[in-house]
Amino acid sequence: MTENVGQVFDRLPETPAEREVEGRATRGEVIDWWVDRFGLDRETFAHYTFWEKGAGKIWAFASDFDSPADIEGVGMTFLRTRQEHWKPTTDAVQRFGREATKNSIVLDEDDATAFLRGETTEPEWDGDWGYLVVAHEIAGEAEPIGVGLYIHDELRSQMPKGRQREL
Helix, strand or coil: CECCCCCCEEECCCCHHHCCECCCCCHHHHHHHHHHHHCCCHHHHCCCEEEECCCCEEEEECCCCCCCECCCCCCEEEEECCCCCCEECHHHHHHHHHHCCCCEEEECHHHHHHHHCCCEECCCCCCCCEEEEEEEEECCEEEEEEEEEEECCEEEECCCHHHCCCC
8 A cells, every 4th residue: 555645636536456555445435425414416526526635535626637647626625524423515515416305404594694693403303413504595596505414403604714704
């Protein structure tokens, strides 16, 4: 096994058999996680390549290039792995969350406003605990606004501090 180089983008291997860095997620595992957790169609990610930079910071890119690559950024931050519970990023949820068929909650105006401020709310939810796609209805459509962590009957906003808003 080779060692993870934190400053370099390495393409995720397709399968565990192709894994060269211990602990690195595979493309298949990343896609399976999104399919299992949020009910997205596997084909959603057909044209994306996935890259790790750092320890478990997964990026999605709608193209391809040679691996490894010594660059600062590519595509969008997508998922945090190498921790007990994988966590989707706000960018990924805002981009792909409309397609979620499960573990997605639509907040009313008061809860959505509190969520955007980074606050914890107590909306009605009878689904799984864990990370949720958090949405709010805008112009008749549920629009993803971020990632929430639902535990102990509370929805904890995971909105990054720099993106929190006072509305």
